[in-house]
Amino acid sequence: MKYIERFPRGVYVIDFEFHPANSIEGNKPDPVCLVALNYLTGQVRRYWRDELRQLPVAPFPCGDDALTVAYYASAEVDCFLALGWPLPVNLLDLYCEFRVKTNGLTPTYGAGLIGALLYFDFPSQDAVNKDEMRQVVLSGGPWSPEVQESILAYCQRDVTTLRTLLAYMYPMIDWPRALLRGQYMMAVSRMQDVGVPIDVPTLKKIQAKWDLIQDELIAGIDHQYGVFEGRTFKVAKWANYLERHQIPWPRLASGELDFKDDTFREMSKAYRQVAPMRELRSALSELRLSDLRVGDDGRNRCLLSPFRSKTGRNQPSNSRFIFGPSVWLRSLIQPQPGWALAYIDYCQQEFGIAAALSGDQAMMEAYRSGDPYLAFARQAGAVPADVTKATHKAQRELFKQCVLAVQYGMGAESLAIKIGQPVVTARWLLDLHRSTYRKFWQWSDAALDEFSLQGRLWTTLGWELRNSGAINPRSVRNFPMQANGAEILRVACIYLTEDGIRVCAPVHDAVLIETRLDAIDATAKRARDLMVQASAQLLGGFPLACDVNVIRYPGRYVDERGKTMWDTVIGLLEVERPLADNQGYPGQGA
Numbered sequence: 001m002k003y004i005e006r007f008p009r010g011v012y013v014i015d016f017e018f019h020p021a022n023s024i025e026g027n028k029p030d031p032v033c034l035v036a037l038n039y040l041t042g043q044v045r046r047y048w049r050d051e052l053r054q055l056p057v058a059p060f061p062c063g064d065d066a067l068t069v070a071y072y073a074s075a076e077v078d079c080f081l082a083l084g085w086p087l088p089v090n091l092l093d094l095y096c097e098f099r100v101k102t103n104g105l106t107p108t109y110g111a112g113l114i115g116a117l118l119y120f121d122f123p124s125q126d127a128v129n130k131d132e133m134r135q136v137v138l139s140g141g142p143w144s145p146e147v148q149e150s151i152l153a154y155c156q157r158d159v160t161t162l163r164t165l166l167a168y169m170y171p172m173i174d175w176p177r178a179l180l181r182g183q184y185m186m187a188v189s190r191m192q193d194v195g196v197p198i199d200v201p202t203l204k205k206i207q208a209k210w211d212l213i214q215d216e217l218i219a220g221i222d223h224q225y226g227v228f229e230g231r232t233f234k235v236a237k238w239a240n241y242l243e244r245h246q247i248p249w250p251r252l253a254s255g256e257l258d259f260k261d262d263t264f265r266e267m268s269k270a271y272r273q274v275a276p277m278r279e280l281r282s283a284l285s286e287l288r289l290s291d292l293r294v295g296d297d298g299r300n301r302c303l304l305s306p307f308r309s310k311t312g313r314n315q316p317s318n319s320r321f322i323f324g325p326s327v328w329l330r331s332l333i334q335p336q337p338g339w340a341l342a343y344i345d346y347c348q349q350e351f352g353i354a355a356a357l358s359g360d361q362a363m364m365e366a367y368r369s370g371d372p373y374l375a376f377a378r379q380a381g382a383v384p385a386d387v388t389k390a391t392h393k394a395q396r397e398l399f400k401q402c403v404l405a406v407q408y409g410m411g412a413e414s415l416a417i418k419i420g421q422p423v424v425t426a427r428w429l430l431d432l433h434r435s436t437y438r439k440f441w442q443w444s445d446a447a448l449d450e451f452s453l454q455g456r457l458w459t460t461l462g463w464e465l466r467n468s469g470a471i472n473p474r475s476v477r478n479f480p481m482q483a484n485g486a487e488i489l490r491v492a493c494i495y496l497t498e499d500g501i502r503v504c505a506p507v508h509d510a511v512l513i514e515t516r517l518d519a520i521d522a523t524a525k526r527a528r529d530l531m532v533q534a535s536a537q538l539l540g541g542f543p544l545a546c547d548v549n550v551i552r553y554p555g556r557y558v559d560e561r562g563k564t565m566w567d568t569v570i571g572l573l574e575v576e577r578p579l580a581d582n583q584g585y586p587g588q589g590a
Helices: 049-053 074-083 094-102 113-119 127-138 145-172 175-194 200-222 235-244 261-270 272-286 327-332 349-358 361-368 372-379 393-407 412-419 423-436 438-454 473-498 517-538 560-574
Strands: 011-020 029-038 044-048 067-070 091-093 339-346 456-458 464-466 502-507 510-516 546-552
Touching: 011 074, 011 127, 011 145, 029 049, 029 074, 029 145, 044 049, 044 145, 067 074, 067 145, 074 175, 091 094, 091 175, 094 113, 094 145, 094 175, 094 464, 113 145, 127 145, 175 473, 175 502, 200 272, 200 560, 261 272, 261 393, 272 327, 272 560, 327 560, 339 473, 339 502, 339 517, 349 361, 349 393, 349 438, 349 473, 361 372, 361 438, 372 393, 372 423, 393 412, 393 423, 412 423, 423 438, 438 456, 438 473, 456 473, 464 473, 473 502, 473 510, 473 517, 510 517, 517 546
Parallel strands: 011 067, 067 091
Antiparallel strands: 011 029, 029 044, 339 510, 339 546, 456 464, 502 510
């Protein structure tokens, strides 16, 4: 118990029960009860909602000399913030530590508290009973004294079993790094508390007319492509469009065009004219506007689901999180009057991480140039030294796709499909990459060997990937870049939120922040500096650059890939006569 002895004022295992305020998803939590258990003495204290609201601070020590323990602790910290309590200095989240120890494996009963207990062969509450009690809490009350007692007893059972889990997992915990993960869970709560500001009036207009708008969208967007018949996307017509515009579309091993949404997403980045079609297909097939979680205050809030993916990145719901659905919907993001937003993202994050961690000097030089794709082409001797992005766009795109393919562990055949070129061309590009960045390839090969022989890989801060027996070389090679990217963003979010910067949301390798209009330039610079500092600290002094995009009220967030779709939808909303009678569609020329 050596590490626990560092907390003389005690180790407290806690659990809240809560429901969304006013029972509206997207609102902040309304705490119902709290149970706190002293880990060493076993003493239990229970608090009902009226008692909680009267307390100015948590009813147990939360300073430097105490430790708070929870499972999926962002939920508990959400309640701290809702009650206005100062947050714990030290937080241990056993959910994070269970994920670290089982990442890459498939626990039979999942990664929740019940799943963790069963994984270690401990008895737990019946899952059906747990769901039933959770529904009782989510109902929002009022509850009879008997039901209140049932809720408190249910909460206490979770705390008691969590104490058992802590005792068992204690020897497995990498304490300093575990507490850092706890810090990140507090950052997650702070971000969930802020939420993303949404243009609610426009959202409601779109929701009200969405069924009618969909047919109009086909007419308003497909005139550029001519690939729909009714609501049916015609493969042959799309193939003709690609041929006419000389777009090298990826193909499956069978030779057929690849129509996965991920493929459309990647191609829309390389070929902007593809983006409206990707957005249209996405809107017709999967978009459910009612799923987007927006609270009474006009803020999009949902679980950010930290540590959910194998790389340790957040994995929020694609339908509930504003950055999850089609990119055109992101234009619903709008600062409030007198406020501004800044979207700050790491530039070519994976490339920079690979360069730094592998120690490949040529790769570092390419990253520092500001355009690693064109720098790669120059270093490989494939283009003259004085070329620019404007003069050699096509060549740059080939080398860019090669870099991205390497980062994702693609072979020559897969790269050939992606770039629409013969395998020999793809193999030539990959050979150039190997000869140009030899040290990187030695590092990547060593990572694959380590995982194959020793059964695990880990990041600079200890996030692990374990071998379940089926090795996917592509995923293994990709893991160091993606997982260390996740670590960097986590540290950046800790820095930003603890500095008092209002972070609305983390987005893969970026953050969205907000502040008052008169402070946006200084705040954005401060945030960017902290993000650069976080990258340098985890990459041995090698800083990653960041781009900053500022949105001042009344402006709104714009993703260029979704601009045509957004303009078309807004144009349709502005037409006052019934949509079914429309013959022309605003936004057609967008």
